[in-house]
Amino acid sequence: MSKFTILVVEDEEAIRQMLIMVLQQYDFAVIEAADVAQAETILGDILPDLILLDWMLPKITGDKWARKLKSDDNYQDIPIILLTAKGEEADKIRGLDLGADDYVTKPFSPKELVSRIKAVLRRSGKIHDLTQIKFQDIVLDTKNHSVNIGEQAIEISPTEFRLLSFFLTHPDKVFNRTQLLDQVWGRSVYIEERTVDVHIRRLRKILVKYKREEWLQTVRGFGYKFSVKSS
Numbered sequence: 416m417s418k419f420t421i422l423v424v425e426d427e428e429a430i431r432q433m434l435i436m437v438l439q440q441y442d443f444a445v446i447e448a449a450d451v452a453q454a455e456t457i458l459g460d461i462l463p464d465l466i467l468l469d470w471m472l473p474k475i476t477g478d479k480w481a482r483k484l485k486s487d488d489n490y491q492d493i494p495i496i497l498l499t500a501k502g503e504e505a506d507k508i509r510g511l512d513l514g515a516d517d518y519v520t521k522p523f524s525p526k527e528l529v530s531r532i533k534a535v536l537r538r539s540g541k542i543h544d545l546t547q548i549k550f551q552d553i554v555l556d557t558k559n560h561s562v563n564i565g566e567q568a569i570e571i572s573p574t575e576f577r578l579l580s581f582f583l584t585h586p587d588k589v590f591n592r593t594q595l596l597d598q599v600w601g602r603s604v605y606i607e608e609r610t611v612d613v614h615i616r617r618l619r620k621i622l623v624k625y626k627r628e629e630w631l632q633t634v635r636g637f638g639y640k641f642s643v644k645s646s
């Protein structure tokens with residue numbers, strides 16, 4: 416099953432661990448950072464589907480970082496939910512003005528948090544339904560692991576399914592082999608980079624059958640991207 420990845424940036428260890436536990440329970444993949452510096456290092460390797468960002472962080476506060484991300488071409492598409500403490504009404508409004516996609520006030524219930532996350536993921540446009548990922552006429556269902564292109568149900572193995580799912584939720588962005596390994600196979604797995612090429616070839620073979628191979632593009636000297644625009 417393809418998971419959505421959430422980057423949690425929270426300096427308070429106990430709250431961070433609680434957030435991780437809740438998100439994992441709801442089947443999200445979680446990456447954690449205790450401050451903005453750590454979070455920036457992570458973003459160099461992984462593009463999360465959403466950032467859960469605490470407002471009160473040491474050195475650089477969440478609102479400042481949100482503003483920075485939203486003005487950066489590489490990161491502005493990542494939805495941000497700010498976590499604020501009670502009574503920071505003015506801050507909340509400022510947070511939304513700064514481009515945070517939503518805010519959640521502490522303390523919050525796990526249910527509330529997850530429903531906000533799902534709403535923001537849906538609003539981000541790439542995800543119409545958490546179990547369905549649509550891209551042009553490709554519909555991928557993460558619940559029953561099926562892929563349709565147009566009216567046709569296609570045969571696909573689990574790895575190619577995860578790879579396709581990742582590309583469909585991150586269109587028009589170039590990923591190198593290391594990034595694809597981290598995102599699709601996970602950091603804990605040791606796999607050689609050329610394995611990525613093998614699975615890209617297999618995925619391309621499937622797409623050839625349906626004349627969609629031009630969407631899976633090789634970016635010379637860097638990696639791959641999925642796009643309807645020709646590069």
Ligand code: CA
Binds near residue numbers: 425426427469470472
């Ligand atoms: Ca804090």
